[in-house]
Amino acid sequence: MTSPLISVKNLTLRFRTDEGLVTAVNDVSFDIAPGEVLGLVGESGSGKSVTAKALMMLNAENSVYDDNSQITLRLDDEEIDVLSLKRPRDQMVIRGGAISMIFQEPMASFAPAISIGDQMIEQLLIHSDMTPAQAKEVSIEMLERVGIPEPAHRFKQYAFEFSGGMRQRAMIAMALSTKPRLLIADEPTTALDVTIQAQVIELMKDLVDEFHMSILFITHDLGVIAQTADRVAVMYLGNLVETGTVRQVINTPAHPYTRGLLNSLPKLDDLDAPLTPVPGDIPSPLDRPSGCVFHTRCVETGGIAEKCRTQIPGYTTDSSNHQVACHLATQEDQS
Amino acid sequence: MSKDILIAARDLSVHFPLRGLVFGERPVVRACEGINIEIEKGSFFGLVGESGSGKTTLGRAMLKAAPISHGEIVYSDHEVTYDLASLKGPELKDYRKRSQLIFQDPYAALSPRMTVRDIIAEPLEVMGLTSSREETDARVREIAAKCRLNLEHLRRFPHAFSGGQRQRISIARALVSGPNFIVADESVAALDVSIQADVLNLLNSIQQESGITFLFISHDLSVIAHTCDFVAVMYLGQIVESAPTSKLFSETSHPYTKALLSAIPSLDPDDQHVAQKLEGEIPSPINPPPGCRFNTRCPHAQERCRTEVPEWREMSSRHHVACHFSEELA
Incomplete structure (x- = not known):
């Protein structure tokens, strides 16, 4: 196995608020290999976006990283300790250089009063030594590559003149024009219609092949994950509860929460199957449950409920690197 | 037809004129054009389409909340028959009791300054459906229980609730006037999948218990497939196909x-289609x-x-x- 492009180890992130320290991400570790698409799934409030932003140090001023947290980015000839980059000048290598990000709401991600083209040129001038003329040429090429008709004309337009799907394409073109090694896509298709979503997903798959970059794909839609990701990590209330290949997680989910998510999805091939919601709501991060964070909503605890309330489950890993944090899984191993 | 139709649109068009003139003519947004649908009593009617297809406008026209430019909508339950285009005055007020709307975004639809009890009681007070405070309270409690909200919840303000709970409050508010017809406009789109299933199940059980007719608007065909018994597909202001749900999926024609x-997207990672x-x-x-x-x-x-x-x-x-x-x- 080649060494991973980025390794996250024991990432714990808290926010200082008026109500005290709020834990948003708790002891999360994962790797992304070069060319791999890692899907990060979870409900709103599970800490997906905060985890992703940590990779680029984009979290707000009031964030506190735990001392054990470590994020290592491996480029061709050097290892970068991401969390040690304090000055904006040093952070340029991760912000838009080696890592780019696409956000959920493409209208909010473009400056409304600067043309799309000028915004694309600006970042190329910062991250490469191109001349403005070269940057313009590259930008128009990228717009064409993502399927925007009349790119030279569109280049001069503003975000409001683009439709939703086109804005997301322009966003992708912009994120990819600096040739990043890792693309973070935070719910890139959630605001789009299904037909446009299908176009964007296909485009992203093509681009992964073409540029051989890694993607951290954040979404709450398991269908989108099944069609795009190589590996999946499931998050709940700041904890990683299960990781594995997309087939392992979707075909043989090991954590009750993953099973709950899958059961609550409407399935098209069996219209009469009942929808089983995960009972209750995600607890407030101010008031994290003791023991297993999922025990308040878990329906499968059975005879070991007491253990779930008091002990934090460790990770169990099977031979094919399918990891799960659940007491039930540990029990099965012993029996 | 012998079927029991609650509300039907015939050749319905909704146009919104824009400001300004283009070649001496006023441009018009043709949000709905030539719509023919019939919604049976006690059915769960799904309306699906992309954003901009006019599904919300059609839903609003059914509630007489959008102007009817052409054609007619006829509402008829066992007590009254209304032609919505010409409905006004006391009859319109009466129609408002019989039809209700559940909104998409439960964060925006509830006033942050009213307690949940007041939010659910407001329709009763505005429409004068109850005569005393005790009666109002009893009715609010009864409906709240149906939507799995307890007495403790009724005293709180909306900010204390999660998305799923807020949507249940919106549903309670829509149910309190005892309507026959409810338009649910993207009512689960803003919710997480785990919560979405809960709200869908609640809507289904309400429909089975009380026989309320639902027009369920959504952009998500898999959600529609699961909840509705009849589906109409909308594209650019027109209905392109409508059929009972199982037929629409087995004999897709458009x-x-x-x-x-x-x-x-298929849930099966090996699905190569x-x-x-x-x-x-x-x-x-x-x-x-x-x-x-x-x-x-x-x-x-x-x-x-x-x-x-x-x-x-x-x-x-x-x-x-x-x-x-x-x-x-x-």
């Missing part, structure tokens, strides 16, 4: 419905394409589609489609 179905890609995006409803409105994106479009408007015809019992070539494409 190319747009097929594309929508194939665009839903490639989404039948639709090129481009939905055109502007100010200047819809001539002929079949879908011809600019349809993979099977021919000359005839660009000139001749397809007729709304019956393929089989209760299955209608507007496409010249649905037999050949089936």
